[in-house]
Amino acid sequence: MPRTSSENHRRALLKLAGAAALTSPVLVRAALTIEIVGGSGKEIPVTVLPLANQERQKDKVSEIVLGDLLRSGLFREQSAGWMAQFPSEPEQVDWRNLRNRGVENLVIGNIVERSDGRLALRFRLMDAIKQNQRTGFSYTIPSGQLRATAHKIADVIYEELTGEAGAFATRICYVVKNNDRYELQVADADGGNADYILANREPIISPAWSPDGNRIAYVSFEKKRSIVFVHTLSDGNRHVVANFEGSNSAPSWSPDGQRLAVTLSRDGVAQIYAVNADGSGLTRLTNSLSIDTEAAWSPDARTMLFTSDRGGSPQVYRMPVGGGAAERMTFEGTYNVTPRWSPDGKSFCFIQRNGGRYNVAIQEIGSRSAQLLTDGRIDSSPTFSPNGRMILYASEFNKRGILAAVSRDGRIKQRLSEATGSVREPAWGPLSKSR
Amino acid sequence: MKNIALLLTLAVFAAGCANQDVKEQSKAAVEQRDLLESQRKSDEEAKRAQIAREQEELNRQLEDQKQRQAQDTAEVKPLAQPNVAERPLGDLRSQLKDPASPLSKRSIFYDYDRFDVKNDYRGLVEAHAKLMLDNKELKMRVEGNCDERGSTEYNLSLGQRRADGVKRALMVLGVPANRIEAVSYGEEKPKATGQDDDSYGENRRSDIIYPGYE
Numbered sequence: 191m192p193r194t195s196s197e198n199h200r201r202a203l204l205k206l207a208g209a210a211a212l213t214s215p216v217l218v219r220a221a222l223t224i225e226i227v228g229g230s231g232k233e234i235p236v237t238v239l240p241l242a243n244q245e246r247q248k249d250k251v252s253e254i255v256l257g258d259l260l261r262s263g264l265f266r267e268q269s270a271g272w273m274a275q276f277p278s279e280p281e282q283v284d285w286r287n288l289r290n291r292g293v294e295n296l297v298i299g300n301i302v303e304r305s306d307g308r309l310a311l312r313f314r315l316m317d318a319i320k321q322n323q324r325t326g327f328s329y330t331i332p333s334g335q336l337r338a339t340a341h342k343i344a345d346v347i348y349e350e351l352t353g354e355a356g357a358f359a360t361r362i363c364y365v366v367k368n369n370d371r372y373e374l375q376v377a378d379a380d381g382g383n384a385d386y387i388l389a390n391r392e393p394i395i396s397p398a399w400s401p402d403g404n405r406i407a408y409v410s411f412e413k414k415r416s417i418v419f420v421h422t423l424s425d426g427n428r429h430v431v432a433n434f435e436g437s438n439s440a441p442s443w444s445p446d447g448q449r450l451a452v453t454l455s456r457d458g459v460a461q462i463y464a465v466n467a468d469g470s471g472l473t474r475l476t477n478s479l480s481i482d483t484e485a486a487w488s489p490d491a492r493t494m495l496f497t498s499d500r501g502g503s504p505q506v507y508r509m510p511v512g513g514g515a516a517e518r519m520t521f522e523g524t525y526n527v528t529p530r531w532s533p534d535g536k537s538f539c540f541i542q543r544n545g546g547r548y549n550v551a552i553q554e555i556g557s558r559s560a561q562l563l564t565d566g567r568i569d570s571s572p573t574f575s576p577n578g579r580m581i582l583y584a585s586e587f588n589k590r591g592i593l594a595a596v597s598r599d600g601r602i603k604q605r606l607s608e609a610t611g612s613v614r615e616p617a618w619g620p621l622s623k624s625r
Numbered sequence: 626m627k628n629i630a631l632l633l634t635l636a637v638f639a640a641g642c643a644n645q646d647v648k649e650q651s652k653a654a655v656e657q658r659d660l661l662e663s664q665r666k667s668d669e670e671a672k673r674a675q676i677a678r679e680q681e682e683l684n685r686q687l688e689d690q691k692q693r694q695a696q697d698t699a700e701v702k703p704l705a706q707p708n709v710a711e712r713p714l715g716d717l718r719s720q721l722k723d724p725a726s727p728l729s730k731r732s733i734f735y736d737y738d739r740f741d742v743k744n745d746y747r748g749l750v751e752a753h754a755k756l757m758l759d760n761k762e763l764k765m766r767v768e769g770n771c772d773e774r775g776s777t778e779y780n781l782s783l784g785q786r787r788a789d790g791v792k793r794a795l796m797v798l799g800v801p802a803n804r805i806e807a808v809s810y811g812e813e814k815p816k817a818t819g820q821d822d823d824s825y826g827e828n829r830r831s832d833i834i835y836p837g838y839e
Contacts, residue, residue, distance in 0.1 A: 393813035395777050409781075415808040416781060437785040437809050440778045453782060455789065455809075460782035479680055480673075481782040497779055502669035503738070504779055525738075527776035541776060548775055567820070568774055589820075615777065 233266035234351050235294050241313065242278035242300035249336040251311070251343070255297065258344035258358040258380060262579075263602030265351075268293055280316060280323065288318045295324075295351060297343075309333050315347050325350045337382060342622075357577040361619040363387075363397045363406055364584075364593060368611035374408060376423065379575070379618070381606055387421060396440055399619040400447045405467075406617075407431065407441035407450055418452050420467055431469045442485050442494075443467075444511075451475070451485035451494060462496055464511075475513035486529050486538070487511065495519065495529035495538055506540055521558050526551075528571065532598070533578045539563075539598075541570055550583050552598060563600040571614065576621040580604075584614045679741075686797045717756075717763075717838045727752035731833040733791060734826060737772075740786040742794050750791065753833055754798035757805075765800075766834040767791045769809040770816075772825035777811060784809030791831045 238256040259265040270276070272291065277283045278300040288296065299313030314326035325346060329339050338359060345356030363376045366386075372394045377384035388394060392411035399406055400420075407420045418438045421428035432438040436455030440462075443450055450467055453460050462476045462485045476482040480500035487494055491511060498507050498516070503524040509516040520526035525543035532538060535555070542551040544562060550572045553560040566585040573582050578598065585594040587605060591612035595604040607613065720726045731753070733746045742750065757763055769788030771780035788807035796802055817824035 393810070395781070395811070395813065411810065411813065415806075436789070436807065437781055439781050453778065455782065455785045458789070460785060479677055481779065481786065483782045484776065484778045497776065499738075499779075500673065502672035504776075525775060527779050543775070570775070570777060 233264060235268040235292075236265045236297070236347070236351070237268045237270050237293050237295065237318075238297040239270055239273075239276045239278075241298075241311070242276070243303070244301050246303070247301065247309075247333065247336055249340065251299075251301070251313075251336060251340045252297070254337060254340035254380075254382075255344045255347065258341060258356075259348060261380065261604060262348065262356075263597065263604075264348075270296075280314065283316065283318075283321075285318065285321045293318045295347075297347060299326075304330070307333070309336065311336075311339060313343050315350055337378070341378060341380070354579065355577040355621065357575040357579065357618075357621065359622050360576055361403065362582065362616055363399070363619070364616040365394050365397070365614050366608060366611045367393075367591070367614065374406070376406075387423065387426065395615050397615060397617045398441045398443055399617055400443050400467075401445055401620055402447055403620045403622065405447075407443065409439045409441070418450070420450075429469065431465060431467065432463075432472075440483050440485065442487050444487050445489055445491045451487060453483040453485070462494070462513075473513075475511075476509070476516075477513075484528050486531055488531055489533060489535040495531065497527045497529065506538070519555075520553070520560065522560060526560075530572055530574060532574050533576055537598075539572045539574065539581050541572065550581055550596060552581070561600065563596045563598075564594070564603075566594070569594070571616060573616055573618045574598075575618050582616045582618050584616060683793055683797070687793070717760075717835065721835065721838060728756060733787075733831045733833075735787060735829040735831075737825075737829070738783070740783060740790050742790050750794050751798060754795050754800050757795065757800040758798075763804070764836060765795075765805045766836055767805060767807045768814075768832045768834060769807070770814055770828055770830050770832070771812045772828040773812045773815060774825070775812075777813075781809050781811030784811045787829075787831045791833070 236259055238252045240250070240252045244251050256267060260267060270293070278298050283296070283298070296316040296318050297313060298316065299311065302310040304310055308330055310328065310330050312326070312328040315324045316322070317324050327346060331339055341359035344358040348356035348358065358379055360379045361376055362379055363374060366373045366375055370391055372390045372392065373386035374388040374394050374397060375384050375386045387406070388410070390410060390412045392414065394411070395409045397406050397408040404424055405420050405422050407418060409416050409418055416437045416439050417430060418432040418441050419428050420431050431441065431450060432452045432454060434454050434456035437460060438452060438454055440453040441450045448467060449464050451462055451464050454463050457474070459479065460481045460483050461474060461478070462482050464473045464475055465471060478498065478500050480498055481504070482496055482498045484497040485494045486496065493508050494511055495506055495508050497504050501518065505518055505526050506520040506529045507516040508519050520540070523543055527541050529538045529540040537552055537554045539550055539552045541548055542560060542562065547565065548568045548570065549562050549566065550564040550569050551560040551562050563581065564583065564585070569583050569585045571584045575582065580595045580597055582593060582595045585592055587607060591614045593606040593613050593616050595606065596602065720728045721731070723729055727748065730749050733742055733749065753765070757765060767788040769784030769786070771784050785807070788809055792802070792805045792807040795805055815828040816830070817827040
C-alpha cells in the first residue's frame, strides 16, 4: 500500500493535534463562511430560543440550529429578544404573549451535564398557535458531539416544518488550492469542523463519497500522473484503485459501495470501466473512438449517465450499467458535461455552455430540455445534497475559486468561501443513518 | 403556494388563448427545427466518420512503420550501436534553451476542443523525433493541457488525447512507444492565468519534456 510523505506528515500533524488538545482545545482550520444571496420569498417563521445551560458549552446549539435553518433559505427568524426569561419547558411558556407577538414555531430545550461527563440534551418544537408539541427528542452524547447533534436537531425541525428530509447533519468535501499546496478537506455541510485528509504539491480532483460515507475516492497527481485512490476516513488508510498507463480518473461509486466506475485512457482514448473498490475485477464498459468519461451510477443501479463526444461535441448519454447501447440525453447547445443524478433518480444536473458561460442546468429524465440554474462565468462540478434540494458547485468570485449552492428550483442561492486560497471540486456526502 | 399555483394556471390559460393564433407559424417553426436537427445530425455523422478515418489512417501508418522498423532494426543494428555510445547528451540542456535551436520549441498549441496536431507543428515534431532517434537512451514525457473552461474530467481526457496525439506522431516517425510517456494535467496546470482568449490559447497545449535535461 503506497504511503506518501504528505500522508506521513498528516499523521504527524494528527498526533501533534492530539497532544496539543490537552492544553489548547482545537486545531483551528479556516472554515467556509456562507452567505445567502437569494431567498424563497415565502419563508417559514421560526424562533429558536437558547437552550438552558447552553452558554456553558463551546458550541451554542440554538445558534447552530438557527443558522442551518436560515441558510436553507426556507425560514426566517422571528426574534424573541423581547422575552425577559427564556422558557425551557412547555409549562414555562407564556402562550398569550407569544401569540400577540406573532410567534408560530418555537424551539425550546435544555442541556444537563451528567456525572459521567456526558451531556443530556433535550429539545421540543412547539406549535405556538395550537399550544402543543410538534416534535421533540432527547440525546445523551459526549460533549464533542454537540455541534453534530445541533445539525441533527436542525434536520428534525426542517423535516417537521417543510415535509422533506434535511441535510444539515451531512458532510461535504472539496479541494483547497493555496499557492502550490492542494488539500482535500472534509467539513460539515455548514463549513464547520473543516480539516484536510490529504495534502499534496500536485493537483487533487474528482472526490466521490462512498454510499456509506466512510470512504472517498479521488484522483491524485502526486506521482506526476493521474491515479485513482480510495481513502478510508475512519483510519486514514488508502489504496490505489486504478493506475494504468495514461489517465486514470472520474471515480463514481455503485449504490452498494462495492464497485467504482472509472475513466481510463489505457486502451487509446478515455473509456469507461468498472472496477471493484479494492482495484480488482476490471471490466470495460464503453467501446467508442471518442472520449467517454464522467460516469454516474444511477441510484437504482441500473443505468449510468456519462459524458461523450461521440456525436461531435461533448453531450450527456445514458447506458445500462453493464455497458451497451447508449441513448443521448442532452440536445441543447454544443457542450453538456458532468451529469449527476438527483438522489431520487428522476432528474440530473450537469454543466451546460451558455453563450460564453458555463452554468449548472437541471433536466428531468425523459425530458429533452433543461433549465439553467446559475449564471456564473465558469461554474463546474455540480453535486446534489443528499435530500435533493440543493446543488453545490464550484464557481468563482473576485477571480477566486469558491463554492456556491443553488436550490433545484433555482430560487435560493448561497455562496461559500474560504478565507484564503481557491476552493474547487466539491462533493456532498450521503445522509447519516442515525438520528 | 396556492397563490403561485393560481397565477400559474392563469398564465397557462392566457398562453392557451394566444396559441390559437400562432399555430400556423409554429408549424413552420417545427419544420424549420426538424430541418436544422437533421442538418446537425449529418454534421455530427460527418465529424464522427472523419475521426474514424483519421484513426484508421494513423493505425495504418503505425502498422507500416512497425513493419519497416522490424526490417530496419534487423539490418542496421550493428551500425547504430556504436553511434549511440559516442553521442553524449551534454549539450542537450543548452540546445533546449537556445532560441536558435529548433529543440527550444517544445509546446504544441490547439484550437478549442480539438486535439489534432496542426501542420504548423510538423517541423517541431520532426526535430524532436530526430533527437530521440539519435539518442536511443533518451526518454521523453508529453504533458497534455487544456484551458480552464468546462469539465475538469472532460478536460483531463482531452489533455490525454492531445498528449497521445503527439506521442503517436512521434511513433509514426519511428520513436518507440516505450520511450515516450504521455500524461494529462487537464486544466490543472495553466501556463497563463488570464481569463481571455490569448490566455486560454496558451493553456491548450502539449509540452514536450526531457526528464533530467530541463
